[in-house]
Amino acid sequence: MKTKRILAVVSAAALTFTLSACGGSGSGSSAGGDEAKTITAVNTEPQNPLIPSATNEVGGGRILTSINSGLVYYTKDGKTQNELADSIEHNDDFTKFTFKLKKGLKFSDGSDLKAQNFVDAWNWAANPKNAQTQAPFFEAIKGYTEAPADEGATAPDVPKMEGLKVVDDTTFTVELNSSAPDFADRLGHQAYAPLPESAYKDMKAYGQKPVSSGPYKLADKDGWVHNEKITLVPNEHYNGPRKAKNAGIEFQIYAQPEAAYQKLLSDDLDVLDGLPDSAFETYKKDLGERAINQPAAVFQSFAIDVKAPHFGMDEEGRLRRAALSQAIDRKEVTDTIFKGTRTPADDFTSPTVDGYSKDVPGNDVLKFNAKKAKELWTKADAISKYDGTFEIAYNSDGGHQAWVDAVCNQLKNNLGIKAQGKAYPDFKSMRDDVTKHALQSGFRTGWQADYPGVFNFLAPLYKTNAPSNDARYSNTEFDRLVDEGAVQTDKAKANAKYKEAQEVLFKDLPYIPLWYANVNGGYSTKVKNVDFGWDSFPLYYQIEKK
Numbered sequence: 001m002k003t004k005r006i007l008a009v010v011s012a013a014a015l016t017f018t019l020s021a022c023g024g025s026g027s028g029s030s031a032g033g034d035e036a037k038t039i040t041a042v043n044t045e046p047q048n049p050l051i052p053s054a055t056n057e058v059g060g061g062r063i064l065t066s067i068n069s070g071l072v073y074y075t076k077d078g079k080t081q082n083e084l085a086d087s088i089e090h091n092d093d094f095t096k097f098t099f100k101l102k103k104g105l106k107f108s109d110g111s112d113l114k115a116q117n118f119v120d121a122w123n124w125a126a127n128p129k130n131a132q133t134q135a136p137f138f139e140a141i142k143g144y145t146e147a148p149a150d151e152g153a154t155a156p157d158v159p160k161m162e163g164l165k166v167v168d169d170t171t172f173t174v175e176l177n178s179s180a181p182d183f184a185d186r187l188g189h190q191a192y193a194p195l196p197e198s199a200y201k202d203m204k205a206y207g208q209k210p211v212s213s214g215p216y217k218l219a220d221k222d223g224w225v226h227n228e229k230i231t232l233v234p235n236e237h238y239n240g241p242r243k244a245k246n247a248g249i250e251f252q253i254y255a256q257p258e259a260a261y262q263k264l265l266s267d268d269l270d271v272l273d274g275l276p277d278s279a280f281e282t283y284k285k286d287l288g289e290r291a292i293n294q295p296a297a298v299f300q301s302f303a304i305d306v307k308a309p310h311f312g313m314d315e316e317g318r319l320r321r322a323a324l325s326q327a328i329d330r331k332e333v334t335d336t337i338f339k340g341t342r343t344p345a346d347d348f349t350s351p352t353v354d355g356y357s358k359d360v361p362g363n364d365v366l367k368f369n370a371k372k373a374k375e376l377w378t379k380a381d382a383i384s385k386y387d388g389t390f391e392i393a394y395n396s397d398g399g400h401q402a403w404v405d406a407v408c409n410q411l412k413n414n415l416g417i418k419a420q421g422k423a424y425p426d427f428k429s430m431r432d433d434v435t436k437h438a439l440q441s442g443f444r445t446g447w448q449a450d451y452p453g454v455f456n457f458l459a460p461l462y463k464t465n466a467p468s469n470d471a472r473y474s475n476t477e478f479d480r481l482v483d484e485g486a487v488q489t490d491k492a493k494a495n496a497k498y499k500e501a502q503e504v505l506f507k508d509l510p511y512i513p514l515w516y517a518n519v520n521g522g523y524s525t526k527v528k529n530v531d532f533g534w535d536s537f538p539l540y541y542q543i544e545k546k
Contacts, residue, residue, distance in 0.1 A: 036247075036545060037544075038246065038248045038249065039248070039270045039271060039540065039543050040268075040269050040270045040271070041251050041269070041270060041272075042252055042254060042273070043062050043063070043230060044397070044398075047427075047428050048133075048207070049203075050063055050064060050208070051206065051207045051210070052121070052193040053121075053130075053191050055134070057427070057431060059428070062537065065537070066215065066232055066541070067213075067216050067218065068190050068214045069084050070083055070187050070193055071088065071099055071101075072088075073242060074451060074533070074534065075533075076533050076534065076539060078533075080188065081241065083240050083242070084105060084213070085099050085100065085101060086100045087099075093179050093489075094179045094180055095175065095180075096173060096174070096176070098167075098171065099172055099173070099174070100170055101113070101170040102170075105213075107196045108212035108235045108238075111196050112169075113196075115167070115169060115171055115172040116169075116172075117195060117197075118192075119172050120195065120200075121193065121194050121195040122192065123161055125137070125138060125191065126144055126161055127145075127158050127159055128145055128146070128155035128157075134467050135467070136466055136467045137191040137192065139177075140180050140486075141163040141164065141174060141175070141177070142161065142163030143163050144161055144177070146465065163176065180487065181494075182453060182455065195211075209223060212235045214240075215234065215238050216233065216235055216541075217234075218231070218232060219232065227253055229250055229251060230253075232249045232251070233248040242541045243541065244541045245542055245543070246540075246541075246543055254397070255397055256276070256396075257275065257276040257397070257398065258276045261276050261279050261283075270527045270543070271521070271523050271538050271543065272521040274398070274520070275399070275521060277338075277399055277403075280338060280520070287522040290524070290525070292520060292521045292523075292532055295518055296534065296535060296536035297448065298446065298447070298449075298516065298517040298518075299350050299446065300445070300447075301512055301513050302392050302511070302514065303442065303445045303471040303510060303511045303512070304510070304512075305437055306473050306510055308441060310384060310388070313473070313474075313508060318508060318509070319376045319379050320377065320380045320386070321509035322365050322373075322376050323373045323374070323415060324373075324390075324442075325373075325513075326368065327368075327410055327414040328410055330368065331344050332406075332410075333403055333514075334515050336406070338403070338515075342517055342518065343515055343516045344515050345366060346358045346360070348461075348462075348505055349458075350457065352452070352534065354452070354453070354454070354491065355454035355498060357495075360503060361506070362502075362503050362506030363506055365509065366513055373414055374414065374415060388418070389420060390408075390417055390419040391420055392408060392442040393423075393434075393442065394421055394422070395424050395425075395427040395444075396423045396426070397425065397426045398427060400444055430444075437472065446517070447461060447468075448537075449534075449535055450535075454485075455482070455485065455494075458482055458498060459486070461511065462482075463478070463479050464479055473510035478501050478505065481497050481504065519532050519536035525546075526546055527543050527544065527546065528543075528546055529544050
């Protein structure tokens with residue numbers, strides 16, 4: 001599930017299908033509404049406070065998309081529709097946008113939601129002084145200032161971007177640095193959510209109990225019990241297209257996905273959007289028509305920090321990355337471990353988005369070839385001998401051990417090296433080490449699209465200093481091609497540039513593509529109107545208790 005997504009988790013960067021921490025209570029006692037009509041679902045413990053611009057993983061993203069609204073939202077099939085915006089207009093070259101809000105909008109605390117709330121939130125998120133992970137989402141706006149590349153440098157204080165102007169209470173304009181035809185489509189991501197004036201008094205405290213602009217809000221009592229549950233109730237001030245049809249959602253946090261699946265089978269959990277490995281062969285029989293198996297905009301991989309010894313962006317590093325990729329038999333893993341619920345990757349995007357291509361030049365590096373892999377590794381050893389143990393870090397609470405063990409065994413057998421998984425107890429713990437750049441070999445990664453477009457699979461993850469660029473990758477040619485694609489008004493021309501950008505990625509392999517994921521899960525006998533969206537998230541707001 002980190003884009004970029006600019007961008008939209010999903011962030012993420014990190015991936016859905018991960019459950020963490022200790023078992024949920026399942027009681028629904030803090031829902032603050034009709035407990036019998038409260039939906040129970042699963043989530044991970046958010047890595048960061050619930051601040052829109054601070055979150056680039058699905059544990060926080062799942063909550064933020066439920067409690068926040070943007071100017072637009074995405075339908076089940078990934079179409080962009082207005083949410084808080086009444087109208088969106090742009091000039092001929094897509095460099096200036098005018099947003100008019102619906103009248104009478106309010107936050108969950110009853111305060112008025114105005115154009116100023118968007119402008120202030122975007123300015124605060126983009127200010128380098130505030131060090132927000134999602135700040136690059138705003139780089140298209142005139143006046144955006146990039147944070148210093150040197151981690152030890154002092155970030156400048158840039159409180160306002162000149163491209164943002166408030167016209168009146170319901171109107172604001174955005175001027176961009178260059179043409180961005182898809183700019184309005186990006187705005188359904190939580191990074192672009194408005195914030196109330198009260199947030200700036202103490203942003204850290206706000207992140208523990210945020211004010212909502214969306215269909216739900218945190219319950220007044222025990223809204224976020226860390227590592228146990230997060231309880232949402234309907235926001236009575238919301239009157240948009242995602243109005244809640246239930247009495248709330250209790251997101252339970254489990255230590256193991258098997259426990260969540262057993263809860264689902266016993267009707268003690270209503271919605272599950274990630275299965276344990278052990279259920280792949282039986283879940284359709286177990287759940288019948290309540291089983292879910294559908295394509296989603298989800299890409300899975302593992303990354304290697306480009307500053308890790310032996311894996312840099314030099315001849316040795318590129319040889320080793322290519323060797324690792326060709327030593328993996330993706331079809332064997334997807335058939336044996338995932339029982340056909342994954343599809344071996346042939347690019348860096350997803351077959352569900354317009355612009356996907358299975359014939360990107362250079363993607364033969366994804367084809368299993370043990371002999372070639374061994375030759376490449378030997379050439380790298382001739383440059384500098386590698387005597388370490390190659391590890392793939394993963395979170396134990398997400399059902400990843402089986403495939404990590406399988407891939408590591410293939411690396412061990414096909415390259416003649418020591419390879420093993422590096423288990424973390426939960427998703428947050430792993431992400432903390434990834435964020436600190438503490439890992440010296442591989443770590444599992446996944447991208448769940450923020451909005452349905454190729455740009456979102458490339459820019460947030462691989463552009464220099466992008467918010468979900470966990471590998472710290474930088475290539476000026478890649479950056480240039482993505483930027484050139486982003487300004488094309490013809491989608492076919494844009495996708496052609498993105499395809500060229502992927503050629504660069506296949507030479508460098510900062511991330512090793514593995515497979516595309518379907519969303520696999522199900523729901524209990526107690527609920528109806530259960531749909532899963534283009535991005536694999538359940539459409540929680542429309543689920544009803546029977």
